Amino acid sequence: MEAETARMLLEPETLALIDSMPPYEEIEPLSFGSRLRAQGLDGGLVAAVLTQAELRHKARAKLGEFADGMLFTREGLEQATRLSVAARHARRYAAAGCERVADLTAGLGVDAMTMSALGLPVVAFERDEATALLADHHLRHWRDSVVVHADSMSTVRDVPGVDAIFADPARRTGRGRRHDPRDYSPPLDEVLALRDQFPALGVKVGPGIPHDALPSASHGPVEAQWVSVDGDVVEAGLWCGPLAQREGHAALVIHGDEAHEIAGDPVHGEMGGLGEYLYEPDGAVIRAGLVGPLGDSIGAHLVDPTIAYLTSDSQVSTPFARGYRVLESMPYSTSRLAKALRAREVGRVEIKKRGIDVTPERLRPQLKLRGTEAATVVLTRVAGRHTALLVEPLPR
Template sequence: MDRSELVELLSPDGLRLLDSLPPYEPAGDVVRMVSDLRKVGHAPGLVTAVLNQSRLRARAVPKFGEFAGRMLFTEAGLEQATRLRVAALHAGRFVGASLGRVVDLGCGIGGDAMAMAAMDLAVTAVDTDEVTATVASFNLAPFDNAEVAQGDAGTFDLSGFDAAWLDPARRTAGHTNTSRLTRPEDYSPNLDFVFGLSERMPIGVKLGPGHDRELIPARAEAQWVSVDGTLVEMGLWFGALARDGIRRSALLLDREGTHELSAPADSEDVAVGVLGDYLYEPDGAVIRARLIGDLARSQGALMLSEGIAYLTSETLRPTPFATAFRVREVLPFDEKKLRLALQERRIGTLEIKKRGVDIDPATLRTRLRLKGSESATLVLTRVAGQRVALLVERVRTLA
């Protein structure tokens, strides 16, 4: 969305038209809708603007729920925006530390700032891009305790603020067709500024979950967050926002609530054991936080193979921190023998999971020429260093 499209959208006619549209349908007849809107006299630019927003609002529902229908978005802003449920946990850190006035440097469309304002924090949201700052202003308009400023994070006056929140831009500049930045020095603001700021005031920082762990400052609490099994971010917390005695944590959000595994440092792995009746696949947040050893000890489990994030045990213990599988059979790893074994078992639908082996599951699935009415899960991995194919079934009763 460029400036002219935003001007069209923010006009009284634009907002009325946007709110009057039926729910966006990905398979809908867009050409016909454009034609119908043009026939009743709407300008081409306005039609483009409202239809783009309708599409973005639909895409935003998984992150913002019912609030998405009253917000505005840019393509890039929605891509990086924090899920509202996670943003509420961010805001809770500031509330818990009694840091009442927060500056959100690089606010994007304002998702985190919305959560802060909803929790009665006084928040100033700052973004260098005019269009993005205007979109954030619209989204934060319902809150009297929030304001938006267009400015540069590196030069913004921080006097009077108790703490800062930063979500550095990790994509190239622009509102659409952006690409992911791979070098932390290219982030905006860059991490030298971010970590330098942590020496001046309490700050929280949102980074990608795959961020290089070697670049995590020793004084930071690092928390990896997953939502419904999908790893979404790594948060770094400094000063009063970091918890005493915790430097690594895995926070899981699911339908049952929140679950956390935390430790003062990376946990030491447990020993490698023989394959038991059950296989555990730790959540991505646990793996990234390097708390697999602590999880294994809590489960009475052992490593399946050194350096591979699968655990095994003879008994089943419910845990929200891993998906459990019952081991049905050990099949030949040889592809031809594996194909025959699956055909004998009439398996036509196969989920393939793998760790520690160089195999493309999609390619292998095609070569296996599956036929039959049965479904199964196949785990390709190593046991004590040796390649194995495990036919397993997911245990559905775990939380």
């Protein structure tokens, strides 16, 4: 988005127009745009207004009703922290006794807003002028928080009163996601180097960050926490100094209004034979390397040393894994699996796979299902052998 477009959106008349629009799912963009142009509105303004209606609609999945009063860029919305997670970020800083936080990469200002709402003044840096204008609009309700259109890395050490850092480095380019922390903008190592002046430092990183890229505890305690929301792994957070609630790895699993956390050292679990029940750990648990500790906590073991499935002969309920009752196990082949499904009159099948080079979309038509029942199939390795499991999901 150009800065000129951002200024146009921030005009009181434009804000009033956006707020008065019907829900986006009720809008037919071509006809609605034609009506606005017939009222004398400039074509560029019409396109910008329709884009905001679309982005507000998409943003509700992350931000709930907060999205209805915000303005967005596509890149900013992609990078924005989910509101439920941003609120937890803010509570860390408040609990650590921080007095003024520098947000090095504010984006649209979601994290800065949640911190400000807890009474924490924020200096929110943003290099992109248009995004900085929108962030300033979002932070207008908090007089002690300011947006600075500047490169934070060259100026933050000189800002008075700052005693804590938050950063959400950009991890996406026109060619896709940046997986190497050295390619973040700003690079992860440069952000972590600020710990010598600001021990209370937190960084939101990609959940696929390699464990060997995590910072050492040479400057104080470090907690690496992976977060999932309703089954999707959305981020990892590196929390340093007083922001660390523990040392080591943790997985935070959020389902609706409930949140559960497991922590420990990323140690490999024990392996054993296939039991009556199969447990599929949450993605945050897997990313954190805590499948072994989870198995210890629920009395389960790995089905294979290289596969993140747990098994036991006991039915347990845990927020950290999806449970299944094992109905049938067989060496995997398409013909053998198809025969087993036909015997059970299965016509609809959910295919889950881990550790086997199979594409469910290609396999499904090869099974030639013709029945009225539904089934769940897990294709994986058990003790090194390719195996097909027919399973029944346990109640959550």
